[in-house]
Amino acid sequence: MSCERDDALLFAPVSFTLAGGDIVQLEGANGVGKTSLLRAIGGLSSRLCGELFWRGAPLSRQRAEFAAATVYLGHAIGLKVALSARENLQWWAALRGIDARAAIAPALDRVGLIGYEDSPCYQLSAGQQRRVSLARLFLSAAILWILDEPFTAIDRNGVAELESWLAAHADAGGAVLLTTHQQLSLPHALRRVALQPERLREMSTHE
Amino acid sequence: MSKPTLTTLAILMQVVRRDLLLALRRRAEIANPLLFFLMVCMLLPLGIGPEPQQLAALAPGMLWIIALLACLLASDSLFRSDFDDGSLEQMLLSPSAMYLLTLAKSVAHWLVTGLPLALIAPVLALLLQLPAIAMPALTFSLLLGTAVLSLVGAIGAALTVGLRRGGLLLSLIVLPLYVPVLIFGASAVQAAAEGYLYQGQLAALGALLALALPLAPFAVASAVRISIDN
Numbered sequence: 001m002s003c004e005r006d007d008a009l010l011f012a013p014v015s016f017t018l019a020g021g022d023i024v025q026l027e028g029a030n031g032v033g034k035t036s037l038l039r040a041i042g043g044l045s046s047r048l049c050g051e052l053f054w055r056g057a058p059l060s061r062q063r064a065e066f067a068a069a070t071v072y073l074g075h076a077i078g079l080k081v082a083l084s085a086r087e088n089l090q091w092w093a094a095l096r097g098i099d100a101r102a103a104i105a106p107a108l109d110r111v112g113l114i115g116y117e118d119s120p121c122y123q124l125s126a127g128q129q130r131r132v133s134l135a136r137l138f139l140s141a142a143i144l145w146i147l148d149e150p151f152t153a154i155d156r157n158g159v160a161e162l163e164s165w166l167a168a169h170a171d172a173g174g175a176v177l178l179t180t181h182q183q184l185s186l187p188h189a190l191r192r193v194a195l196q197p198e199r200l201r202e203m204s205t206h207e
Numbered sequence: 208m209s210k211p212t213l214t215t216l217a218i219l220m221q222v223v224r225r226d227l228l229l230a231l232r233r234r235a236e237i238a239n240p241l242l243f244f245l246m247v248c249m250l251l252p253l254g255i256g257p258e259p260q261q262l263a264a265l266a267p268g269m270l271w272i273i274a275l276l277a278c279l280l281a282s283d284s285l286f287r288s289d290f291d292d293g294s295l296e297q298m299l300l301s302p303s304a305m306y307l308l309t310l311a312k313s314v315a316h317w318l319v320t321g322l323p324l325a326l327i328a329p330v331l332a333l334l335l336q337l338p339a340i341a342m343p344a345l346t347f348s349l350l351l352g353t354a355v356l357s358l359v360g361a362i363g364a365a366l367t368v369g370l371r372r373g374g375l376l377l378s379l380i381v382l383p384l385y386v387p388v389l390i391f392g393a394s395a396v397q398a399a400a401e402g403y404l405y406q407g408q409l410a411a412l413g414a415l416l417a418l419a420l421p422l423a424p425f426a427v428a429s430a431v432r433i434s435i436d437n
């Protein structure tokens with residue numbers, strides 16, 4: 001598959017599969033289309049050339065099941081700064097039909113934000129806000145994590161913690177698809193998928 | 208790893224509750240349309256002249272036009288901040304039906320714009336010398352009418368949220384759809400002021416609401432999808 005923008009392919013077509021226990025890192029230069037590919041997989045964008053399969057059947061026919069099994073964290077973290085971490089997470093969990101009242105405090109504890117549950121998010125630093133959004137990973141039972149640059153604004157300890165969560169998730173049978181420019185040192189096997197720019201080849205020449 | 212689940216109604220309540228909380232924390236945004244309503248109602252007698260009869264003749268139409276413009280002013284912000292900070296993406300990515308989520312957002316929007324507008328309108332109508340006999344018609348027509356305006360406004364807001372300067376386009380898309388509401392609403396207040404029955408006009412507004420309530424969220428949900436997919 002590939003992604004198109006203005007009738008041109010962004011990157012040379014790639015194909016990969018993701019099974020339980022896999023951590024796959026998308027690599028490529030800035031602007032090559034990593035985010036575009038993740039958005040297309042998540043269902044936010046229709047600019048995909050190619051096909052997506054989920055559990056052996058075309059993904060487009062089972063978007064709701066896929067959404068329930070996936071957590072997608074993008075560049076925009078989707079927090080309301082006027083609301084507290086607890087209120088933000090409760091709303092997010094409600095979207096997925098989860099009653100998270102009891103689970104929010106432990107989730108915030110795991111991302112190191114105990115004591116910040118009820119302060120408005122505009123009082124938190126960028127890294128702490130990013131941690132609030134990462135707390136979502138512990139609120140849902142999703143098996144696939146799609147993370148677009150999850151290490152942005154996270155401190156060094158946080159990077160190590162997040163790496164250990166990714167590995168633990170994969171060890172428990174989950175799958176992770178992420179983009180990052182960090183050098184990951186995971187205690188778990190990591191597969192890399194490189195995206196190469198597709199220069200100026202018009203779509204028509206493919207047909 | 209099973210998680211405690213919520214019913215559909217509980218999901219809707221959570222979405223509405225969050226938008227009401229946000230409105231409460233950012234009171235200035237809520238006050239904006241109300242302040243607009245108040246200012247125009249105060250300026251009109253200064254511009255037109257204070258003769259009670261002249262004002263009373265204009266009041267039904269003017270009150271409805273001002274209320275409609277106040278709603279238009281408010282509808283631009285319906286999806287703006289959710290689009291900018293990624294909340295709208297998370298709504299699209301959730302397994303909940305976008306239809307229900309946008310319906311909940313429209314309801315919350317009406318609770319913080321249309322409802323207070325309808326409730327303070329009789330007070331401001333006194334400034335415009337609207338006869339007391341027309342007050343119930345004004346409140347009830349605004350209650351029904353602003354609900355339609357919120358639902359229809361949400362369509363325009365969802366279509367233009369991806370554009371940097373969508374304000375003018377929003378007005379062009381939404382105003383033609385507002386016209387039937389304005390006609391029936393203003394005519395209800397006019398009829399009441401002249402001592403006639405106005406239940407027919409209210410029934411027409413109710414019919415518009417009954418049409419918009421189930422249908423508009425479909426359009427809003429599709430429009431949100433288009434705006435996010437760019």
